[in-house]
Amino acid sequence: MRLRVPVLLSGLFILLVAALALVAPALPVKSPTAQSVVRRLNAPSAQHVLGTDRLGRDILSRVVWGARVSLAVGAAVVAISALAGTVVGLTSGYFRGPVSDLLVRAVDVLQAFPALILALAIVTALGPGFATVIAGISLGYAPQFARVTRAAALAVREREYVEAARAAGASTRRILLRHVLPNGVDPVIVLCTLLVPAAILTEAMLSFLGLGITDPTPTWGNMIDNGRLVLREAPWLTVFPSAALVLTVIAFNLVGDAIRDALDPHVQETWVGAPSRPTGPRGASLPG
């Protein structure tokens, strides 16, 4: 794989955002929740590089702390939905019977709901917050992992090497983990790269709607929502968190694309630059 400049820059950008998010508490920035009546809606200046919001809070500090939420949600959603979806996909693909049929049906039903709507339902029932946002978005994404791993399990279930393992007395768990799962790893990784930016966007949408992680905890989504009401008077409230969100998502999309290219030689198309080979519809859906 030849590493292109945009991909390299994207990778560095993600590392930078992750590093800032990790060390946010130790950074020499103001507290993201410290209010100041006299510093309300200050334009960017030497003292407040990115300005202040309607409560006089420092935007730079809130953008940096917002990265913690976005990255944590992206990582947690992908980890949880990949784990849950893979377990469901492998078992429903490998075993036959009513339980397997029921799982397949449940996956179909979950896929009928747009991820945002499903997350909205969970957040409504359980109340807004970090854990419920992650649970809500994960529930929407898990079926996609279930689909790809089930397809992998169905493809190898009757293969000779699986039968041989069974004949040699290997336990079901061992067969699933050592012989069936490896066939589904590549599509799972590809899906992970697609879903990290999608999860970040869904969290931002929920927070923007006031249903995700709410003020005073800073998230890029709720910061953009806060700035919406003073869009003309104080555009910096909206511009900086939007830029952070968009740049992060672009970076994840570019890096994800490079990983997809590397894992699947049939899908050699990139967002930036000419492709080496055309592709079919595979990998074209960006769930959100």
Next chain:
Amino acid sequence: MRHLIRRLAQIVPTMLGALVLVFLVMRVLPGDPAISLLGTAATPEAVAVLRRELGVDRPLFEQFIAYLSGALRLDLGQSLALRAPVTQLVLDAVPHTLLLTLGGTLVAAAIGVPLGAAAALRRGTWLDYGASVGALLGVSVPVFVWGLVLLLVFSLHWRLFPTAGAGTTPGGVLRALVLPSIATGFFLAGVVSRITRASILQMLGQDFARTARAKGLGETAVVGRHVLRNAIIPILTVIGLNIGTLLSGAIVAETVFTRPGLGRLALDAILARDYPVIQGVILVSSFAVLLLNLIVDLLYGLADPRVRAT
């Protein structure tokens, strides 16, 4: 016709499953709707009265049968905050959201297909490069950021389009639809442009394209009459795959542009803890996604007669 009936039969169990899921999410998850509606300071008597009114004092199975039989009669209950039938509220909101979803799809096709085709035909040039960057922006910039940018430039600065509402006259409805449709459709435009480029590149190398060229057709005719027609199926496929995202986008765009629709209805209901309305909106959204997907499936048959034969 047989294709249609088979597809309809396939989505009925999924719809039933969606009904069960929505019921379970709303009733089984921790939290008492009566308490969350009245607040923790409410007297036990008031809570008991409301629980009876909501029907949540009955056994779960009984509640489900009542909910299912209501849904089958298209009765989704009464709104607690608005004191109106949920079915009516949802039916009033659905056309606005569907119109916006359709507007977003049209924008996506109108931008994505020509952009993707141009990129494929001018492969490796600045046009191809620009189209790739455009597609990347389309899928990376969320609908509410597009919405705010469009609102700031075209409604607040240049005052070309209204800042809120859905319009009352046919002309007004169209004007009010333009910016939200663009904001909703940009995401899909990126995906469509990418898939159009990829499928055209793939089709250009096929035998039928070579035959068309060999019989003396110009490149425009080869692409317009033969290649593009064959590229429609993957384009329809990605539109179908992304209908849920498009509907979610429409719901968010409704908030940015203060338009009526399912999004506004859901958000107001969530703020008022109006459970029957939230339940109704979630259910109808999932049904809408299933039905819109069915329509896309049927369009396959129009685009490619071979699909009807199978």
